[in-house]
Amino acid sequence: MTAPSIRARVRAELTEEIKAVARRHLAADGANLSLRAVARDLGMVPSALYRYFPSRDALLTALITSAYDDMGAAVEAAEAAVPRADPRGRWLAVCGAARTWALEHPAEYALIYGSPVPGYAAPQDTVGPASRVIVAVVAVLFDGAAAGHLAQGPATPMPPALLADLRELMGKWPGPEPLPREWAAVPAEAVLAVAMTLWTQLFGLISFEVFGRLEAMLAARQEYFDHQVEVMADFAGLAPTDR
Amino acid sequence: MTAPSIRARVRAELTEEIKAVARRHLAADGANLSLRAVARDLGMVPSALYRYFPSRDALLTALITSAYDDMGAAVEAAEAAVPRADPRGRWLAVCGAARTWALEHPAEYALIYGSPVPGYAAPQDTVGPASRVIVAVVAVLFDGAAAGHLAQGPATPMPPALLADLRELMGKWPGPEPLPREWAAVPAEAVLAVAMTLWTQLFGLISFEVFGRLEAMLAARQEYFDHQVEVMADFAGLAPTDR
DNA sequence: CCAAGTCAAGAACAGCGTTCTCGCTTCGTG
DNA sequence: CACGAAGCGAGAACGCTGTTCTTGACTTGG
Numbered sequence: 248m249t250a251p252s253i254r255a256r257v258r259a260e261l262t263e264e265i266k267a268v269a270r271r272h273l274a275a276d277g278a279n280l281s282l283r284a285v286a287r288d289l290g291m292v293p294s295a296l297y298r299y300f301p302s303r304d305a306l307l308t309a310l311i312t313s314a315y316d317d318m319g320a321a322v323e324a325a326e327a328a329v330p331r332a333d334p335r336g337r338w339l340a341v342c343g344a345a346r347t348w349a350l351e352h353p354a355e356y357a358l359i360y361g362s363p364v365p366g367y368a369a370p371q372d373t374v375g376p377a378s379r380v381i382v383a384v385v386a387v388l389f390d391g392a393a394a395g396h397l398a399q400g401p402a403t404p405m406p407p408a409l410l411a412d413l414r415e416l417m418g419k420w421p422g423p424e425p426l427p428r429e430w431a432a433v434p435a436e437a438v439l440a441v442a443m444t445l446w447t448q449l450f451g452l453i454s455f456e457v458f459g460r461l462e463a464m465l466a467a468r469q470e471y472f473d474h475q476v477e478v479m480a481d482f483a484g485l486a487p488t489d490r
Numbered sequence: 491m492t493a494p495s496i497r498a499r500v501r502a503e504l505t506e507e508i509k510a511v512a513r514r515h516l517a518a519d520g521a522n523l524s525l526r527a528v529a530r531d532l533g534m535v536p537s538a539l540y541r542y543f544p545s546r547d548a549l550l551t552a553l554i555t556s557a558y559d560d561m562g563a564a565v566e567a568a569e570a571a572v573p574r575a576d577p578r579g580r581w582l583a584v585c586g587a588a589r590t591w592a593l594e595h596p597a598e599y600a601l602i603y604g605s606p607v608p609g610y611a612a613p614q615d616t617v618g619p620a621s622r623v624i625v626a627v628v629a630v631l632f633d634g635a636a637a638g639h640l641a642q643g644p645a646t647p648m649p650p651a652l653l654a655d656l657r658e659l660m661g662k663w664p665g666p667e668p669l670p671r672e673w674a675a676v677p678a679e680a681v682l683a684v685a686m687t688l689w690t691q692l693f694g695l696i697s698f699e700v701f702g703r704l705e706a707m708l709a710a711r712q713e714y715f716d717h718q719v720e721v722m723a724d725f726a727g728l729a730p731t732d733r
Numbered sequence: 734c735c736a737a738g739t740c741a742a743g744a745a746c747a748g749c750g751t752t753c754t755c756g757c758t759t760c761g762t763g
Numbered sequence: 764c765a766c767g768a769a770g771c772g773a774g775a776a777c778g779c780t781g782t783t784c785t786t787g788a789c790t791t792g793g
Contacts, residue, residue, distance in 0.1 A: 362604025403720040408710035451694020467651035477646040
């Protein structure tokens with residue numbers, strides 16, 4: 248590992264600067280990011296950008312990856328700030344951090360959780376950052392279940408095909424290895440099913456709010472979100488922790 | 491009311507044909523709809539389209555409105571096919587119809603439930619068609635509540651601001667007038683809150699599936715959806731109807 | 734020190750939404 | 764029926780976009 252040459256350093260810096268300017272344009276103009284406008288802002292000619300990103304899609308991919316990572320880091324930080332023994336509090340922290348990040352970065356949120364770009368297929372390196380939030384949710388629920396906080400089994404049993412899918416999903420758990428010892432006792436499939444419900448509801452909520460679908464209906468959107476998150480915690484059986 | 495002139499008739503027909511071709515292009519190419527490509531398909535010159543739609547955004551608006559109406563009609567038809575006394579069945583029908591429509595028209599679904607177009611503000615005439623699905627959900631839940639199917643009140647009470655919003659929302663109920671007499675007895679705010687939870691979860695589910703976010707996780711997506719919808723019915727307290 | 738590699742610039746191409754002007758056709762009305 | 768008005772399609776043009784290729788200057792490693 249030799250020290251990077253001057254050229255390599257300035258190249259890395261410029262790459263970051265391009266991404267920063269592109270993020271600014273994204274926030275200002277919405278999804279239609281113009282390569283030429285970014286180049287103008289940097290005092291470059293459009294073709295020069297192609298030394299750093301092979302296409303506009305590649306630049307978008309870089310923004311997508313860092314958006315996933317940014318949101319994931321915010322969520323993980325908020326979750327880690329709550330005592331491990333308080334799963335409900337950790338769940339509320341995850342939700343609040345995700346919503347706050349989304350409201351503060353609506354364009355980037357739209358990039359990662361909005362309609363996918365037509366000809367665009369997410370490359371492999373986005374799946375890791377993309378799963379950080381759901382991984383956090385699953386971890387919280389497992390800890391909760393291990394502590395005895397788990398909703399009664401659903402009235403309607405899971406179909407076998409879904410059970411098999413969830414079992415396989417649990418097999419390639421991307422979280423820290425090895426799995427915590429307490430988790431061995433919890434019914435993994437049931438917890439995973441609940442996690443997916445909460446995950447869907449959480450991002451459904453955030454998307455509706457960020458995309459303005461609640462604007463005409465509700466003024467008290469903060470209260471609405473907080474209430475929904477509490478209801479979901481009840482649904483999941485996460486008991487309030489007396490502090 | 492005089493008979494429309496020949497010119498008016500052919501104009502209406504051509505307008506419809508433009509929309510049809512645009513829908514085809516939307517389905518093929520995704521969201522980046524090219525006015526010029528549509529014109530080419532119609533054997534017209536691009537500027538001629540401006541006699542029918544003042545801008546590309548106006549054409550998109552027309553597509554959005556008809557997409558809302560199309561989905562709303564599909565949902566209402568499916569719901570009407572179930573006996574009125576079977577709210578759980580009606581809820582399942584609503585969900586299934588919404589999902590089916592979305593999977594069959596992914597581009598149009600992305601247009602109406604994906605990230606909003608940057609500079610674009612939905613005009614007033616889209617709010618009617620846009621609310622058909624949630625109106626159906628609310629009607630089903632009210633009927634269910636009137637028949638005694640209603641979940642226990644949530645463990646966490648609603649904050650006053652949210653209560654006020656829901657009350658006001660109920661005031662401008664866009665469904666058929668007057669309200670059914672049986673509905674007078676049901677706790678409107680509680681039912682509305684549940685309706686919004688279900689609504690969010692339903693479109694969260696559909697969006698995740700249509701936008702491909704489940705593809706890497708679950709193979710049995712049909713079973714997953716059906717199961718989730720049953721769990722939500724339980725959550726709402728919609729009892730199964732023995733037929 | 735020099736060949737190889739990297740870089741920014743510039744010109745060019747095809748495609749896009751949109752505007753304007755021009756003849757031609759159709760309409761409502763006197 | 765006739766005539767001015769309005770609607771219509773074609774064509775050219777403008778400024779924007781992403782992308783490619785070529786050219787000349789600069790930095791790097793052997």
